[in-house]
Amino acid sequence: MQRFEDQVALITGAAGGIGQATAIRLASEGAAVFCVDLDAEGLQQTVASIEAANGKAFSHTCDVSDEQAVIDTIAICISTYGKINHVSNMAGILRFDHLHETKIEDFQKIMQVNVGGTFLVCKHALPELIKSKGNVVNAASTSSLAGVPWAGIYSASKGAVLAMTKSMSIEYCKQGVRANCVCPGDIITGMASPSFPKNVDMKLMDRCMSPTGRRGPEVVASVIAMLASSDGEHITGEDIRVDGGTLS
Numbered sequence: 030m031q032r033f034e035d036q037v038a039l040i041t042g043a044a045g046g047i048g049q050a051t052a053i054r055l056a057s058e059g060a061a062v063f064c065v066d067l068d069a070e071g072l073q074q075t076v077a078s079i080e081a082a083n084g085k086a087f088s089h090t091c092d093v094s095d096e097q098a099v100i101d102t103i104a105i106c107i108s109t110y111g112k113i114n115h116v117s118n119m120a121g122i123l124r125f126d127h128l129h130e131t132k133i134e135d136f137q138k139i140m141q142v143n144v145g146g147t148f149l150v151c152k153h154a155l156p157e158l159i160k161s162k163g164n165v166v167n168a169a170s171t172s173s174l175a176g177v178p179w180a181g182i183y184s185a186s187k188g189a190v191l192a193m194t195k196s197m198s199i200e201y202c203k204q205g206v207r208a209n210c211v212c213p214g215d216i217i218t219g220m221a222s223p224s225f226p227k228n229v230d231m232k233l234m235d236r237c238m239s240p241t242g243r244r245g246p247e248v249v250a251s252v253i254a255m256l257a258s259s260d261g262e263h264i265t266g267e268d269i270r271v272d273g274g275t276l277s
């Protein structure tokens with residue numbers, strides 16, 4: 030018996046990195062996976078990889094910060110697969126900049142995608158999750174928990190995701206819906222090679238590096254799979270660091 034047999038998982042950020050690894054992992058354990066991202070080409074690769082392993086996946090292009098697009102996404106997922114048991118909100122963006130030089134437009138964009146996108150997908154998926162007694166895993170970050178230089182706005186957005194998820198976990202617990210976060214750190218993905226401001230002391234980043242070495246997104250996907258499955262049935266409002274000991 031596979032852990033996600035007869036279950037439907039909607040995964041944002043599924044065109045690459047942690048979202049893609051999560052889609053592949055859940056599909057390999059029997060889920061029908063509804064893959065969402067801005068990047069249509071990356072989504073096709075995710076779906077092709079799942080189908081090559083005889084898994085079930087559907088791709089849908091959506092900007093998670095656009096409410097009407099999210100409403101349409103949930104409706105298409107329901108018309109395709111009939112229900113939603115699990116949502117992984119992995120879509121996100123990261124920009125490094127000095128706080129005193131960050132443009133208000135960049136602040137707004139990071140908040141709109143990371144906090145707004147997570148909020149909108151939760152908001153419109155919750156009626157379906159209440160029906161299915163399903164669960165959500167949101168992407169927070171080690172930056173939700175400890176300082177990261179030049180990432181003040183990103184950190185603020187990930188702190189907000191963590192706080193929103195904990196509040197959701199209490200608000201919906203009586204309806205059988207669980208909500209948890211993963212807090213990845215130093216995971217090798219497209220996001221992990223950003224550009225830094227010029228002439229900064231890169232030693233300040235040492236505290237963000239994993240003492241056990243950098244790992245790929247599969248190490249986060251396996252934790253998301255545990256939280257999303259019945260193995261995590263008594264876990265809600267939790268944040269699990271997947272950082273190889275960075276903040277230990």
Ligand SMILES: NC(=O)c1ccc[n+]([C@@H]2O[C@H](COP(=O)([O-])OP(=O)(O)OC[C@H]3O[C@@H](n4cnc5c(N)ncnc54)[C@H](O)[C@@H]3O)[C@@H](O)[C@H]2O)c1
Binds near residue numbers: 068071142170214221
């Ligand atoms: N890689 C790490 O070390 C790390 C650490 C902490 C937190 N995270 C978080 O984990 C999540 C996944 O990150 P990743 O490392 O896999 O990054 P990634 O850049 O590989 O993947 C992010 C995905 O989100 C998609 N996306 C961006 N904006 C979108 C939008 N408006 N609508 C829909 N899709 C959008 C991108 O196209 C991309 O496919 C992110 O929320 C990130 O903040 C990652």
